[in-house]
Amino acid sequence: MLAFHHGLRETPYQANRAAVMLSKLFDPADDWGSRQPGSNPARRIRKLHEAEKTRYLSDSEQVRLGAALEGGTETVYAESALLLLIYTGCRLSEIPTLRWDYRRWAPETIVPMEPRLIMH
Numbered sequence: 001m002l003a004f005h006h007g008l009r010e011t012p013y014q015a016n017r018a019a020v021m022l023s024k025l026f027d028p029a030d031d032w033g034s035r036q037p038g039s040n041p042a043r044r045i046r047k048l049h050e051a052e053k054t055r056y057l058s059d060s061e062q063v064r065l066g067a068a069l070e071g072g073t074e075t076v077y078a079e080s081a082l083l084l085l086i087y088t089g090c091r092l093s094e095i096p097t098l099r100w101d102y103r104r105w106a107p108e109t110i111v112p113m114e115p116r117l118i119m120h
Contacts, residue, residue: 002040005048012048019045057086
């Protein structure tokens with residue numbers, strides 16, 4: 001198991017996900033008594049360092065997204081939610097817990113929303 005994980009060291013993200021998946025596959029064998037309890041060979045594999053990823057939509061992707069939103073059947077709420085995720089960089093799970101006092105921008109930096117997205 002360690003040799004497998006080490007063999008994927010050039011792609012640490014894939015190596016770490018594979019180790020987690022293999023560990024999860026061995027867990028039921030422990031539960032079913034097919035293996036000795038605690039004998040999961042993937043359990044003690046140390047994760048490889050993963051470089052932090054930042055990705056932005058390219059200009060052409062932004063154009064295609066805008067066209068898809070304008071011509072699509074999404075509601076104004078779905079469009080607004082998607083734009084909120086894109087413009088803030090938040091994870092979907094972070095949005096429900098946002099609070100106004102978390103914001104750190106000066107009033108002059110606020111970008112007005114497109115009129116079609118403002119709820120009346």
